[in-house]
Amino acid sequence: MPIIEAQGLAKTYRVAQKKAGLAGAFKSLFRREYREVKAVSGVSFTIEPGEMVAFLGPNGAGKTTTLKMLSGLIHPTSGQARVLDHVPWNRDDAFRRQFSLVMGQKNQLWWDLPAGDSFQLHREIYSIAPAEFQATLGELTELLGVEHLTKQAVRELSLGERMKMELIAALLHRPRLLLLDEPTIGLDVVAQAKILEFLRDYHARRGVTVLLTSHYMRDVEALCDRVLVINHGRLIYDGPLAGVIERFSESKLVKLRFETHAPEELSEFGDVARKDGPLAELKVSRSRVAAVLAAVLERYVVVDVSVEEPPLEDVISRVFQEAEPAHDAA
Amino acid sequence: MGNLLGRSGRYLRMLRRLAVHTLSRELMFRGNFLVKVTVEVLWLAILLVFYKVVFARTNQLAGWDEPQYLFFVGCFFALNGLIEMLFLDNCNEFAELVRTGDLDGLLLKPVDEQFLITCRKFDWGCAPNVLMGAGVMALALYDMGWQVSLLRVGLFVLTFAGGVALAYSFMLMLTSVSVWMVRNQSLMEMWWLFSSLARYPREIFSGRLAEPIGMFFTFVLPILVVVNVPANVMVRALDPFMVGLVFASSAIALWVSRRFFLYALDSYRSASS
Numbered sequence: 001m002p003i004i005e006a007q008g009l010a011k012t013y014r015v016a017q018k019k020a021g022l023a024g025a026f027k028s029l030f031r032r033e034y035r036e037v038k039a040v041s042g043v044s045f046t047i048e049p050g051e052m053v054a055f056l057g058p059n060g061a062g063k064t065t066t067l068k069m070l071s072g073l074i075h076p077t078s079g080q081a082r083v084l085d086h087v088p089w090n091r092d093d094a095f096r097r098q099f100s101l102v103m104g105q106k107n108q109l110w111w112d113l114p115a116g117d118s119f120q121l122h123r124e125i126y127s128i129a130p131a132e133f134q135a136t137l138g139e140l141t142e143l144l145g146v147e148h149l150t151k152q153a154v155r156e157l158s159l160g161e162r163m164k165m166e167l168i169a170a171l172l173h174r175p176r177l178l179l180l181d182e183p184t185i186g187l188d189v190v191a192q193a194k195i196l197e198f199l200r201d202y203h204a205r206r207g208v209t210v211l212l213t214s215h216y217m218r219d220v221e222a223l224c225d226r227v228l229v230i231n232h233g234r235l236i237y238d239g240p241l242a243g244v245i246e247r248f249s250e251s252k253l254v255k256l257r258f259e260t261h262a263p264e265e266l267s268e269f270g271d272v273a274r275k276d277g278p279l280a281e282l283k284v285s286r287s288r289v290a291a292v293l294a295a296v297l298e299r300y301v302v303v304d305v306s307v308e309e310p311p312l313e314d315v316i317s318r319v320f321q322e323a324e325p326a327h328d329a330a
Numbered sequence: 331m332g333n334l335l336g337r338s339g340r341y342l343r344m345l346r347r348l349a350v351h352t353l354s355r356e357l358m359f360r361g362n363f364l365v366k367v368t369v370e371v372l373w374l375a376i377l378l379v380f381y382k383v384v385f386a387r388t389n390q391l392a393g394w395d396e397p398q399y400l401f402f403v404g405c406f407f408a409l410n411g412l413i414e415m416l417f418l419d420n421c422n423e424f425a426e427l428v429r430t431g432d433l434d435g436l437l438l439k440p441v442d443e444q445f446l447i448t449c450r451k452f453d454w455g456c457a458p459n460v461l462m463g464a465g466v467m468a469l470a471l472y473d474m475g476w477q478v479s480l481l482r483v484g485l486f487v488l489t490f491a492g493g494v495a496l497a498y499s500f501m502l503m504l505t506s507v508s509v510w511m512v513r514n515q516s517l518m519e520m521w522w523l524f525s526s527l528a529r530y531p532r533e534i535f536s537g538r539l540a541e542p543i544g545m546f547f548t549f550v551l552p553i554l555v556v557v558n559v560p561a562n563v564m565v566r567a568l569d570p571f572m573v574g575l576v577f578a579s580s581a582i583a584l585w586v587s588r589r590f591f592l593y594a595l596d597s598y599r600s601a602s603s
Contacts, residue, residue: 014600073434073600108435112355124344125439190459221544 001085002046003209004070009079011040012064028079039065041233042079049176051265052203052210054224060322062233067179070211071101084177094102097126098276100170104182106127108166109154115148117166119172127175128310140168144198160191167198171209181214183217195224208292218315229319241312249315254282256296257304278303285312344441345449352452366455372476374462389456392533398472399531407527409490409557411459413497414477419453422517423500425508427537430599443592449503464509464601467564474565486564489573492580494558499583500524506587506594527553 015037018028031302047053057063067254071079072088072095072243081088086095109118123133141147144164154162163183183199184192196219203210203223215221220227222260227244229237237247253273254260262280264271269292270284284292289307296302356363381403383394394402424447427433436446488600501524504517527547532554535544547554559576562569 063593068434068600071438073437075596075597091443093440096438101434101438103434106432106435110351110355112358113351117351117354120345121344124347127340171369208586 001049001141002082003049003084004045004047004211005080005082006046006066006070007080008042009044009066010038010041010042010068010077010080011037011062011074013037013076017023026054029181037247038233040076040230041071043230043233045065045121045228045235047209047211047240051226052212052224053218054227055211055213056220056227056244057213057230061230063230064181064315065233066230067101067181067213071099071179072096073101090232093288097173099179100173100174100175102166102170102178102183104163104179104185106178107154107162109162110170112153112154114151115154115168116158118165118169119150122169122172126165128173136172136174137168140171143201144168144194147183160187160194163191163195164198167195171202172290174206177209177211180210180214182214183212184214184216192216193219194325199223217316219309221312231319234318241307245315248311248319251283251285251310252288252308253308254284254289254292254296255304255306256280256282256302256310259303260302263300266296281327341442344445348450349452353454356454362578363455363542369463370411370459371455374459374466377407378402378466379562383418389421392425392531392536394531394533395474397470398565399472399562401467401470402472402557402564404470404530405490405561405564406463406464406557407466409497409560410455410525410528413468413501415453415456415460417448417498417501418456418521420448420450421505423451424505425511425513425517429507429512429601434600435485437598440554443595444502444588448498448505470565476565481522482568485568485573486560489508489560489563489576492576493578496552496556496576496583497524497528499580499587500567502591506591509594509597523555528556528579532558549575552576552583555579 011084013036013056016028017035018024018031033122043062043066055063055066065074069076070083072083072091075089078116078164084095084098088095104327109115110121119133119137122128123130128136134160137150141150144167146161146164146168149157149165150159157165167183180199184195187195199210202208210223220222225241226239227237227241228235229244237244237248251270254270256279258278258280260276260278262278264274266282268279270288272280272285274281282292293305295309297305347579378400381396381399383389384391385399389395391399424433425435427447433447436450437443439446459558501517501521504520532544534555535541535547546553555572555576558573559569563573
């Protein structure tokens with residue numbers, strides 16, 4: 001049975017409009033105008049237990065709004081969802097015990113107290129047996145290498161350390177579903193790598209289902225085999241990660257190494273993405289790759305050649321850039 | 331029954347943990363804590379001196395003699411202190427939680443939302459008010475040579491709890507509006523109005539103009555019964571109708587405010603991330 005089932009999930013916000021200036025402010029006091037913003041328009045998908053799925057989309061595409069509906073924080077305007085066999089927005093305790101939502105931009109720990117104190121409160125909130133609590137806490141702090149930091153006030157921790165503590169708090173009750181909203185935002189490369197490694201290990205150990213939103217393709221490539229791409233509140237792709245490139249990129253990258261300098265006339269064969277001494281990279285449409293390779297090899301002495309897919313980062317960024325101006329949804 | 335006991339035990343343990351956490355936090359900023367306590371002590375001292383001066387010139391104030399009035403002041407101070415210690419800061423912070431979207435984290439916890447939102451933090455700086463209020467009440471009882479009556483003590487405890495429930499419900503209704511208003515600075519002003527009304531005996535609302543106001547704040551919006559009834563029960567005539575009014579109005583207010591709070595939460599939009 002799917003762990004998440006969304007059917008035509010939609011959310012429309014009514015947003016107040018105000019004309020600029022003092023006159024506009026006074027006018028809005030008496031007569032306020034509203035605009036309807038469709039944050040999510042009929043999204044449908046299912047996620048099976050144990051999957052790690054990435055939710056991609058530009059700012060305002062509707063990712064976070066969808067996550068908030070699936071976690072029961074907001075009610076949809078229309079559509080149905082079942083998460084862990086519950087209607088999420090009923091917010092049953094039995095439902096809330098089984099999942100966690102970690103938001104990279106939000107702090108859920110007590111700011112002035114050591115993280116260890118917040119963990120104790122979590123123990124009470126989730127009614128975790130003391131022995132199980134100690135075992136889970138020990139396992140998580142060891143995996144993240146933060147055993148020595150649980151007695152330090154949260155406000156004195158670095159951003160990376162705080163995110164590790166947030167993850168520990170989110171996993172103490174051993175949730176079956178983990179919703180991650182930009183978990184590595186603002187972190188340096190080392191901290192990002194540590195968090196990703198932890199999530200991979202934890203998933204392998206516990207088989208937790210993960211739905212992740214991130215703007216860093218590195219996160220997505222490191223963790224997820226399947227992606228959902230959302231734009232203007234509509235799901236435009238649901239499939240394997242590798243398929244994203246096939247679906248949204250019409251070209252491949254032909255990498256060439258010439259005996260001497262790369263020739264000037266390469267642009268005849270495709271878009272020159274890079275030219276540096278004997279090295280050159282050509283963007284060639286998929287249907288012409290074989291013909292272009294044959295022509296180049298016939299005309300020049302080529303020492304080495306490879307044909308690669310363009311980087312996911314570039315493909316996604318092009319998809320996002322081609323999007324119409326994003327609306328106000330989260 | 332066992333389930334209910336287990337649930338109550340869990341909430342009591344959470345309350346204890348929250349109380350300990352907030353005390354630890356307060357003590358980290360002990361300068362702030364000490365200033366707050368000092369201000370509250372001075373505030374009560376000024377109030378007592380003021381009534382001492384008034385009673386130097388008259389034997390009665392709206393039908394209350396000096397020890398009775400002293401008891402009333404102590405009762406108000408304890409009740410107000412208890413409300414401010416347990417709920418005021420939490421309710422006041424609610425609008426900010428809505429505005430920033432930090433409410434999300436609280437709504438995801440498998441705990442009653444009303445409990446977590448309104449009892450999350452204890453304002454320990456107000457705890458001395460409760461003790462000082464209790465001390466003033468004890469002093470007043472000693473002054474008047476009060477004879478112990480278990481009936482009166484029992485009814486006092488129950489009507490005092492009813493008063494706390496009424497004040498809490500009033501605050502919860504005001505707080506809930508924040509979901510739509512997002513910025514709700516009027517809460518403190520409304521609470522000030524509430525405590526200003528509750529701090530005087532109901533009898534001061536006499537005369538052609540004031541009497542309807544007194545009736546309104548007794549039977550329609552029963553703010554005036556919050557301190558008046560428990561204080562009356564203990565040191566003046568025991569009026570069963572007013573006692574019943576406190577019980578009935580507090581039960582209705584708790585139910586209505588909870589429904590309104592849950593209805594407001596259903597309209598929560600969360601903030602954009």
